[in-house]
Amino acid sequence: MNFNMTDLIPMLPEIFLLAMLSLILIVDVMLKDGQRFVTYVLSLLTLAGCAWLTFRGLNTEPVYVLSSMFVDDAMSDVLKLALYLAVAIMLVYSRGYLQLRGLYKGEFYVLTLFAALGMMVMISASHFITLYLGLELLSLSLYAMVALNRDSPVATEAAMKYFVLGAIASGMLLYGMSMIYGSTGSLLLSDVSVALQEGIGQKIPLVFGVVFIVAGLAFKLGAVPFHMWVPDVYQGAPTPVTLFISSAPKLAAFAFSIRLLVQGLEVLHTDWRDMLILLSVLSMAIGNITAIAQTNLKRMLAYSTISHMGFLLLGILAGSQNGYSASMFYSVVYALMSLGGFGMILLLSRQGFESEELDDLKGLNARSPWAAFLMLLLLFSMAGIPPTVGFYAKLSVLQAVVEADLIWLAVVAVLFSLIGAFYYLRIVKLMYFDEPLQNAPIEASSDMRMALSVNGLAILALGILPGPLMNICAIAIQASL
Amino acid sequence: MLGLPPLSLVIWVPIIGGLAVLATGSDKNAPLARLLALIVAAAGFIVSIPLYTGFDATTSAMQFEELLPWIYRFNVNYHLGVDGISMPFILLNSFTTLLVVIAGWEVIQKKVAQYMAAFLIMSGLINGVFAALDAVLFYVFFEAMLIPMYLVIGMWGGPNRVYAAIKFFLYTLVGSLLMLVAFIYLYFQSGGSFEILDFHKVAIGMTAQELLFIAFFFAFAVKVPMWPVHTWLPDAHVEAPTGGSVVLAAITLKVGAYGFLRFSLPIVPDASQELAWIMITLSLIAVAYIGLVALVQADMKKLIAYSSIAHMGFVTLGFFIFNPLGIEGGLVQMISHGFISVALFLCIGVMYDRLHSRQIKDYGGLVNKMPVFAAFFMLFAMANSGLPATSGFVGEFMVIMGAVKVNFWYAFVAATTLIFGAAYTLWMYKRVVFGSVTNPHVEEMQDINTREFLVLGVLAICVLAMGLYPKPFTDVMHASVNDLLTHVSQSKLP
Numbered sequence: 001m002n003f004n005m006t007d008l009i010p011m012l013p014e015i016f017l018l019a020m021l022s023l024i025l026i027v028d029v030m031l032k033d034g035q036r037f038v039t040y041v042l043s044l045l046t047l048a049g050c051a052w053l054t055f056r057g058l059n060t061e062p063v064y065v066l067s068s069m070f071v072d073d074a075m076s077d078v079l080k081l082a083l084y085l086a087v088a089i090m091l092v093y094s095r096g097y098l099q100l101r102g103l104y105k106g107e108f109y110v111l112t113l114f115a116a117l118g119m120m121v122m123i124s125a126s127h128f129i130t131l132y133l134g135l136e137l138l139s140l141s142l143y144a145m146v147a148l149n150r151d152s153p154v155a156t157e158a159a160m161k162y163f164v165l166g167a168i169a170s171g172m173l174l175y176g177m178s179m180i181y182g183s184t185g186s187l188l189l190s191d192v193s194v195a196l197q198e199g200i201g202q203k204i205p206l207v208f209g210v211v212f213i214v215a216g217l218a219f220k221l222g223a224v225p226f227h228m229w230v231p232d233v234y235q236g237a238p239t240p241v242t243l244f245i246s247s248a249p250k251l252a253a254f255a256f257s258i259r260l261l262v263q264g265l266e267v268l269h270t271d272w273r274d275m276l277i278l279l280s281v282l283s284m285a286i287g288n289i290t291a292i293a294q295t296n297l298k299r300m301l302a303y304s305t306i307s308h309m310g311f312l313l314l315g316i317l318a319g320s321q322n323g324y325s326a327s328m329f330y331s332v333v334y335a336l337m338s339l340g341g342f343g344m345i346l347l348l349s350r351q352g353f354e355s356e357e358l359d360d361l362k363g364l365n366a367r368s369p370w371a372a373f374l375m376l377l378l379l380f381s382m383a384g385i386p387p388t389v390g391f392y393a394k395l396s397v398l399q400a401v402v403e404a405d406l407i408w409l410a411v412v413a414v415l416f417s418l419i420g421a422f423y424y425l426r427i428v429k430l431m432y433f434d435e436p437l438q439n440a441p442i443e444a445s446s447d448m449r450m451a452l453s454v455n456g457l458a459i460l461a462l463g464i465l466p467g468p469l470m471n472i473c474a475i476a477i478q479a480s481l
Numbered sequence: 482m483l484g485l486p487p488l489s490l491v492i493w494v495p496i497i498g499g500l501a502v503l504a505t506g507s508d509k510n511a512p513l514a515r516l517l518a519l520i521v522a523a524a525g526f527i528v529s530i531p532l533y534t535g536f537d538a539t540t541s542a543m544q545f546e547e548l549l550p551w552i553y554r555f556n557v558n559y560h561l562g563v564d565g566i567s568m569p570f571i572l573l574n575s576f577t578t579l580l581v582v583i584a585g586w587e588v589i590q591k592k593v594a595q596y597m598a599a600f601l602i603m604s605g606l607i608n609g610v611f612a613a614l615d616a617v618l619f620y621v622f623f624e625a626m627l628i629p630m631y632l633v634i635g636m637w638g639g640p641n642r643v644y645a646a647i648k649f650f651l652y653t654l655v656g657s658l659l660m661l662v663a664f665i666y667l668y669f670q671s672g673g674s675f676e677i678l679d680f681h682k683v684a685i686g687m688t689a690q691e692l693l694f695i696a697f698f699f700a701f702a703v704k705v706p707m708w709p710v711h712t713w714l715p716d717a718h719v720e721a722p723t724g725g726s727v728v729l730a731a732i733t734l735k736v737g738a739y740g741f742l743r744f745s746l747p748i749v750p751d752a753s754q755e756l757a758w759i760m761i762t763l764s765l766i767a768v769a770y771i772g773l774v775a776l777v778q779a780d781m782k783k784l785i786a787y788s789s790i791a792h793m794g795f796v797t798l799g800f801f802i803f804n805p806l807g808i809e810g811g812l813v814q815m816i817s818h819g820f821i822s823v824a825l826f827l828c829i830g831v832m833y834d835r836l837h838s839r840q841i842k843d844y845g846g847l848v849n850k851m852p853v854f855a856a857f858f859m860l861f862a863m864a865n866s867g868l869p870a871t872s873g874f875v876g877e878f879m880v881i882m883g884a885v886k887v888n889f890w891y892a893f894v895a896a897t898t899l900i901f902g903a904a905y906t907l908w909m910y911k912r913v914v915f916g917s918v919t920n921p922h923v924e925e926m927q928d929i930n931t932r933e934f935l936v937l938g939v940l941a942i943c944v945l946a947m948g949l950y951p952k953p954f955t956d957v958m959h960a961s962v963n964d965l966l967t968h969v970s971q972s973k974l975p
């Protein structure tokens with residue numbers, strides 16, 4: 001087969017990111033500790049460059065390269081742009097926190113960018129192996145990042161747990177993929193799809209493969225009953241890493257699910273749909289109910305993530321373009337809310353104080369009305385109360401679920417989100433109705449404050465005008481599937 | 482007004498004004514916040530007046546319509562419009578907000594800007610609820626108004642405020658979430674439209690109608706509130722600051738009743754007819770049983786809260802007997818209850834500001850110290866018990882008349898309110914105002930000041946005017962109510 005350099009153009013963002021990464025690695029070695037700002041700026045510039053390249057390469061027709069192992073389509077472009085934004089926001093939020101805790105190292109930035117590269121590969125993969133490579137690149141970077149604070153026993157424990165369970169999940173995924181490969185004779189998603197349509201392959205091994213793939217996916221998404229690692233990792237990891245894990249990888253996980261389940265295994269929709277229904281209902285139930293009992297904010301947000309992943313699955317299991325675009329919208333919105341939520345923890349933390357207990361938020365309105373207001377928006381958005389964007393995310397997945405004639409599921413979902421509303425309301429109660437336990441002023445750099453304000457207001461602005469983002473998701477899905 | 486669309490004005494003037502008040506910040510700027518809030522509330526009321534003066538009472542069509550595409554993907558529109566059913570409530574709401582701002586003038590000393598802003602924003606959102614003609618838009622306003630109310634109860638409320646605020650929020654949320662699913666279902670049934678008026682035309686089978694009715698019932702019955710889902714109301718009322726109680730009683734309860742008229746009756750008429758007996762039974766229980774519950778309350782605010790539930794029982798009774806007298810009577814009762822409950826809560830607020838107690842037993846002999854106040858309080862107490870020539874009489878009388886036409890016993894049970902209502906209100910009045918002064922603190926109480934006199938005076942005029950000449954209120958409703966009844970009488974079974 002002929003190889004032409006221009007074939008690589010759709011991969012330019014990935015190539016650029018990898019090149020810059022290598023450069024940053026070298027530059028960082030030469031920097032003194034006081035000059036780390038250079039690494040920080042370079043990382044942000046890299047992301048901006050990627051965004052520019054992706055934006056320039058925006059196309060509506062899918063383009064396949066590298067023997068169809070890699071695809072550049074509208075969905076991947078949109079998700080990548082959201083990804084750069086999420087990673088950049090995370091870098092802005094975390095700088096102050098890292099500086100105060102002696103974690104302000106080049107490794108953090110390099111690992112973050114490696115994780116971003118992994119996610120980009122996942123988003124653009126159209127082959128089982130590419131999918132797996134992207135996933136592993138992401139996961140290995142994240143394991144290391146969780147353990148970044150190596151003197152902290154909690155963080156080390158969390159990293160161990162994450163690694164062991166993550167490895168099991170990867171194993172399951174691979175095993176599932178091998179089953180599918182064995183039945184259909186191909187690792188290429190499009191070929192698998194064609195083979196399934198033609199009825200090649202025995203039903204039993206195929207369904208077996210799907211079970212393992214769905215289980216592996218559920219691990220990565222953190223859906224019940226494969227959620228055990230989520231609370232421990234969220235709590236144990238340094239907050240910037242938690243923020244990272246809870247935002248951008250959800251976008252990649254969404255793409256991963258779409259690639260595997262829809263582009264590869266859509267014919268088996270009825271099989272995986274029932275599994276996803278179970279995962280989704282359990283996630284919403286366990287996530288929302290267990291969150292009530294938490295006193296640690298990071299842990300509570302972990303359970304909240306689990307319940308949100310349940311909601312995200314609703315759109316995918318609906319099995320329509322409408323549902324997929326609803327889920328995509330949900331994943332982007334969720335990433336935004338999660339960034340804001342953990343960003344607030346970072347904003348409130350200071351030297352020697354983590355601000356990760358619920359009680360640390362007490363009386364926030366008296367300490368800083370603006371921070372309290374932003375958090376209020378974020379919480380109501382997570383609870384799905386209009387006029388915040390979280391409501392439209394829920395509305396669109398519910399709409400897809402009702403369209404798929406699963407009204408009972410929609411009712412179950414809203415009832416669990418009612419339970420969820422309770423613990424978000426309780427935080428609002430702490431911030432607004434209680435007296436502050438401490439009166440230390442909030443120390444945070446102005447760029448962080450600014451970014452967080454924009455983040456919070458975006459939740460409101462998108463809630464007032466959700467149409468454009470919804471349209472972008474719908475068009476991206478339509479052009480890609 | 483200046484060519485600007487009036488409905489958008491009544492929604493956005495208070496909301497944007499409220500944000501401006503919020504921006505005045507800390508309590509250092511409290512006088513500025515108060516003044517600004519007063520200006521915004523007054524402006525909000527002024528912009529609502531053209532809705533009445535420019536209203537065409539001869540048609541049942543939606544008026545002052547505004548239609549802009551909003552969320553193209555789901556065909557959701559920013560669609561506003563009012564008819565004779567919704568228009569009076571926008572006026573009532575804007576008027577009440579003005580009173581709330583004045584009533585909280587000196588009483589609220591902590592976080593003044595946030596307090597005033599919460600009420601102004603809430604006022605705009607509630608206007609949105611009444612003006613929305615798109616189901617998603619309606620839902621957005623319907624839910625969003627919970628947020629400021631939650632904060633108001635929780636931040637400025639009484640000792641048990643946190644419990645009351647969370648209970649209020651979750652109770653009302655459970656109903657509205659089911660309604661959301663109902664809306665999405667109707668969206669598909671109507672072929673991809675969230676327009677409420679399109680929902681009115683959709684043919685739906687009986688089972689689906691019943692399920693939709695139940696979803697709407699949860700959403701609106703909790704708001705009204707109907708027995709047995711009323712238990713959040715006494716808690717919320719007791720713990721809320723005076724302004725919060727006023728808005729709760731005068732407006733948010735009306736949102737529930739309005740929902741029945743706008744959604745349940747026209748969208749699922751067959752199920753409404755079929756299940757009307759349940760609604761009537763619950764309404765009668767509210768009227769009779771809750772009346773008795775009110776009788777034994779020791780806390781004045783709780784007493785008025787229970788009295789509100791009983792009065793709202795009249796409203797729902799009127800709606801579900803399906804005749805013009807009943808529905809118009811219910812609507813008149815809603816507006817009248819808006820005035821009277823506001824007045825009574827403000828009266829209790831006046832006493833509470835002086836003595837910091839809402840217990841009936843702490844008072845007695847008030848007439849000796851506050852004669853002017855006692856006179857006002859008397860008028861409102863009488864109105865609450867349905868004395869002819871006050872607004873309280875008109876609505877109750879119309880509903881009872883309507884009920885007699887349907888079933889004598891409905892009317893009979895409903896009419897017991899004239900006895901219970903008089904009993905609990907006047908007995909409370911007697912214990913608070915008459916007798917000799919036993920509590921030394923009552924000795925020190927001052928009569929009402931000019932600000933309080935002004936507020937109560939305006940309300941007294943409203944109560945009397947509506948009682949003596951209700952025609953201006955009923956005239957605007959006729960066409961819309963008749964149109965609604967035609968809708969209800971036509972079966973929508975496929």
